[in-house]
Amino acid sequence: MNPRHDARPHIESWLTDMDGVLVHENQPLPGAPELIHHWVESGTPFLVLTNNSIFTPRDLAARLRASGLEVPEDRIWTSALATAEFCKSQIPGGAAFVIGEAGLTTALHEAGFVMTETDPDFVVVGETRNYSFEAITKAIRLINAGARFIATNPDATGPSADGVLPATGAIAALITKATGKDPYIVGKPNPMMFRSAMNKIAAHSETTAMIGDRMDTDVVAGIEAGLHTVLVLTGISDEAEIQRYPFRPDEILAGVHELLP
Template sequence: MTERTIDCWLTDMDGVLIREDHALPGAAELIEQWRAAGTPFLVLTNNSIYTPRDLSARLARVGLDVPQDRLWTSALATAAFLRDQAPGGSAFVIGEAGLTTAIHEAGFVMTDVAPDFVVLGETRTYSFEAITRAIRLINGGARFIATNPDVTGPSPEGPLPATGSVAALITAATKREPYYVGKPNPMMFRSAMNKLGTHSERTGMIGDRMDTDVIAGIEAGLHTVLVLTGISTQADIQNYPFRPREILDSVADLLA
C-alpha cells in the first residue's frame, strides 16, 4: 500500500463510515478489524454538538461498534487547545453539551464576566442575546476561538447555518477573526495523535473531502486516503494542486 508502515489510523465519520444514518460499505468490518488487531484509531468529526457518548450511541444504531474513547470531536480538540493555552482559565461558551462538557472537563470556568476566551461552537438554538454578549466580551479583550469553520450543517429540511456563519457575523461586528481549531486546521489531527500517543510517520488519515481532510492530513504529515463515498468526487480532485496518497472507492478497500 505504501512504503511507510501505517499502524495507526484517524478517520472522518460522515461520508467515510456513515452517510444519512446508514453505515457505508466496509465500515463495520474495518472498525472490527482494527479492534481485533489492537490497532490504535480515532473517529473524527468537526461536529461539536454531541458528546463522545452520544456519537458512540449514534454509530451503534447503524451497526458500528465504536467505543466513546475512540471518538475525537472538534469540541474535545478545542478543549485540549484551551487547556494548553491557559490552564484553569475561563470561557464564555456558545454551544451544546458536546462543547460545554469538554470545556468543563478541561478544568475551565464558564462565565460571562471577563472571560479569557469566547468559544463558539455549533448549536441548533443560536441566541441573539448570547451572540451580543460574545461581541461585547471580544471587544472587551476576550480571545475569540471557534470549534470549526463549517458555514453550514445538514438537516432533513436542508442546510442550516453552522459555526462558520455565526463566526462571520461576530467578526463583522468586532473586526476580530477567530482561531479555528477543527479541520482543516492540522491541529485537529495533531491533538488526536497526542491522545493516541502516536507519530505522524506511522499514522494514516481517511477522509472524503479534499478541502478539509486531505489538506489537513498532508499538512500534519500523515498518509492520506481519500474515499469516494462522500463529498469529493474523482473529478473534483483535478481542481486541487495537491493529491492524497491513495484514492479508494470506499473503506472496504482497506480490509485485509
C-alpha cells in the first residue's frame, strides 16, 4: 500500500483536510480523535484546512466537537481566512463587496476591511446558501466598474443530504461569463492557501506534511507548496482515481489511524 512509508522525512508540522480525512458525514473517521489529541498534547503545530467559507473557526470547532473531534478553534484555517489574509496583503484597510456568509464577512472584518456596495476595492465571492440575483447583478456591475474579482475557492458543487448544491465555483463562473473576467481563487488547489496556513503556525515547507483525500486539490497543492503529501483512502480517492493523474503523493495510507504513534 505504502512503499515510501520508511522514507518519510522528519515532520514537525501537519496540515490536514477535514472532510474525508478526519470526518465523514459528521462521524469521526478511525484514528482521527486520537491523532488530534496526540497533536494537541504533544504541542505539535497543526492546522485543519477547509475550502468551506461559510463558517467561522468557532462554528467549525463546535461542529467538529459535535462529531467527536476536539479541535481548538485557532487550529482551523478556512478559505475565508486565507482570502482575508490575501486581500489585506494587497490593500490593507481596503473595502469589499461580499457575497458570502459569516465565515467570510467576519474574516474580512477582522482583517480590517470595510463592507461596502460603493466603489469597493474587491468583490469577494464565497460559499452561501442564499445566492441572490440582486447581489450577483451588483457584483457584475462593480467588477465592470473596476473592482478586483476574488473567489474563496473553486468548488463548483457542494454536498447536501438531497444531492449536490451549486457552490462558489458555479456562481463565480456565472459572474465570469457576464463580465469576461476570471476571479483570483485563493483556496485549494492554490498553494497560497497552504502557504498562509504555514505562516500562521510558523511552519517550514521542508518539515511540513499535508494530509488530504483528493488528488486534484490537496495533493497537487501540497506538491506545489513543497510539502510532504499524504493521501488517505477514506474520502473520494481510490487507486483508479490516483492513476488518472500524472503526479503521485509521497504516501498513500488507508486512513489517518496509520499516522498514530
